[in-house]
Amino acid sequence: MHKKKRKEPRYYLIRAEVIWGIALFVVVLLIMIFGGNTWIGNRRDKAAKQEDIPKMIEVTFDGMESELQDVGQCYLCGNSNKSLMGYYRKFDTIGLISLNDWYVLDFPLKNYDGEGNELVGEDTNNMTSGNTGEIMYSCDGTVSRGMAEIEVTLPEDYKLNADILTQNLCQVCLDKVTASLKYWKKENEKKEAIPLCLVDFDTLEIYSLQGTYPAYFVRDYWIEMELDGNDMEVEAFYLPER
Numbered sequence: 001m002h003k004k005k006r007k008e009p010r011y012y013l014i015r016a017e018v019i020w021g022i023a024l025f026v027v028v029l030l031i032m033i034f035g036g037n038t039w040i041g042n043r044r045d046k047a048a049k050q051e052d053i054p055k056m057i058e059v060t061f062d063g064m065e066s067e068l069q070d071v072g073q074c075y076l077c078g079n080s081n082k083s084l085m086g087y088y089r090k091f092d093t094i095g096l097i098s099l100n101d102w103y104v105l106d107f108p109l110k111n112y113d114g115e116g117n118e119l120v121g122e123d124t125n126n127m128t129s130g131n132t133g134e135i136m137y138s139c140d141g142t143v144s145r146g147m148a149e150i151e152v153t154l155p156e157d158y159k160l161n162a163d164i165l166t167q168n169l170c171q172v173c174l175d176k177v178t179a180s181l182k183y184w185k186k187e188n189e190k191k192e193a194i195p196l197c198l199v200d201f202d203t204l205e206i207y208s209l210q211g212t213y214p215a216y217f218v219r220d221y222w223i224e225m226e227l228d229g230n231d232m233e234v235e236a237f238y239l240p241e242r
């Protein structure tokens with residue numbers, strides 16, 4: 001009877017250096033294949049992302065020079081009868097200025113008499129609206145809640161009229177207003193400065209409405225803004241510290 005010959009396993013004798021050499025070669029090969037691919041992939045991703053992200057440019061209005069001869073007639077800090085600031089400066093609240101026609105609107109957060117004295121306890125719902133020829137606006141406030149809102153509709157192709165600022169503001173006030181107007185835009189983007197700003201009637205400080213900072217505190221007032229096309233909505237909340 002033919003006995004089936006069992007196959008014996010075969011063994012090779014190889015020098016250890018050769019085995020390690022092969023192992024190293026395989027590892028290097030794998031790193032080259034996978035590592036290289038990822039590296040190239042990353043570079044491709046980066047290049048694509050750089051094409052997607054447009055260059056951002058900051059537009060500023062620094063260096064504008066005041067042409068106002070009589071500083072006492074400054075629209076912000078002076079007593080020009082063409083500016084409503086003389087009246088509102090008695091208020092403790094804040095306001096919004098339409099810069100192209102220097103129209104000042106106050107947030108109806110508190111009630112005042114004609115002399116600027118606060119009328120406490122008189123709970124009214126204040127609502128006003130109008131058209132200045134430059135902007136359409138509506139102001140709405142609930143004094144008991146310490147909340148108010150101003151809505152402004154800007155002209156179709158609004159553009160800042162710098163002349164009204166240089167001719168009617170002293171250098172100090174002009175610098176404050178122009179500092180509030182800087183904004184960011186994409187390279188080649190058609191974007192103008194929004195000809196609006198906020199004013200603190202108490203300190204005469206000016207705050208930006210360029211949408212870069214959509215919410216912030218002005219003293220005890222919390223401000224939130226939203227721009228939708230040509231419509232700007234600014235909300236103010238009186239939130240004193242307790």
Ligand SMILES: [Zn+2]
Nearest residue numbers: 074077170173
């Ligand atoms: Zn001034």
